[in-house]
Amino acid sequence: MKYQRNTTLVSTFLIILVVFLCYSTSVLAHEVEVEDEREFDYSESSEKGPRHWGELKKEWHACKTGKLQSPIDMTSDRVEVFQKSEDLQMMYKPAQSIIKNRGHDISLQWPNKDAGSIKINGTEYFLQQAHWHSPSEHTINGTRYALELHMVHQSNDPNVKNNIVVVGLLYDFGSPNHFLSLLVGNISTMIDQIHEKPMGVIDPSLIERGCNKFYKYIGSLTVPPCTEGVTWIINRQTASVSKEQVHAIREAVHDYAEENARPLQRLNKRKIELYDPQAQPIKFKRLF
Template structure:
């Protein structure tokens, strides 16, 4: 093949792979380098000092989580619900040391936000919840992480969050309990449960909070679109205890402290009022 043709082919390959590289570069590479312990040199107040690439954790103006206070929320009425198009897909369950995560290995579907499609990548849990509503912290918070490779999109990551209070066992978690139990203290180990249907993660898509924030673990990447379901679901105390027991001692309470909202726009999206 002529040299010019080889260069042309290489440039084409880089153009195709470039968006994917941008997205993947925003994920934590070594998840053992930080913790959640108060007073620890690797705790949340020091994340931004541990690595130059993590500096935004301390000096960013769009950090998450935040308090969703009625006094700060703008109520928006829309006729359309949040558009979700999930489907069953093969997945693995991983003990990442600081949390338990479900990673879908193929096309598990997507959500649509303002005309941009975000593909579902993984889901993981924080206990207690990271976001608060009017200052109230709940027992558990689920994050469904989505990404887009659309080159023109300023927001490469979108996260849907669901909050849980102690009550009846959560059906989705109940199906995962045997695999999570086998991963207790097994950092970087994973299980292959087969097909997992993300549609079984129930959330209200009629009323939800919306704001622009960040990842809640290093490198605390900003310009993340957050969607937090207003309806609080239930989870059993035993399920919460299992998620805490499975991870490292420093991550049994793996919630980042609240961050300043810096007067960001926070919306509560609800159904359009009838005429």
């Protein structure tokens, strides 16, 4: 009888542990971004379009009620310019990767979370994945670009309030992008399917991140659940991408996401900082 009671206790404990781990993993996934999600789209006329994201699920309410939503327009007269940058370090390294068609975008992921990190004022945020939006979601002085890359990082420190950092890179049409050239062959074979492929070792430091001039502001994820408190770092210098590369990315995702850019969101008196070592400090104007 004593043995049976011990066995029952152990079995009960294991069941509780499995449920807890599954729940924790689910919460973390929803906090960062949806995966393989077909319950929203990008059509303004659709009942599942951006205007209705916050009504589709209760955990997506921030998409409708949030005050710190992304993307935004980095208009010059809203920006405060600084010569001295924050203590920002990017420390990436080669690691095993997979490429995944999530339906609403193409995502390059480092499953072991060992591809390096970005450190801001001493806090380290580890690279999770990178994905693309076409056309760009963020704009500069009203200009929308051909493509936008998001490199998503997350801190493991439970005491960090804003634990997600996204590094954004804008692309102009021009010569083929070297980093995308490494991936586009695999992307082209994933047309209209949600699946993944091993990519072997990929070094994220090969992504052309431009110069040390960048915008910084506090916003949100640009897809459901539109989690707020995301630190955005947008490179001011653009990269180059060919029309064929953008076409390959658009063709691979589902039809509803061929143009997968969320509309611009209100600034709501947020502060936008531009770090430019060569510029003179300029105070920004709050428009709304």
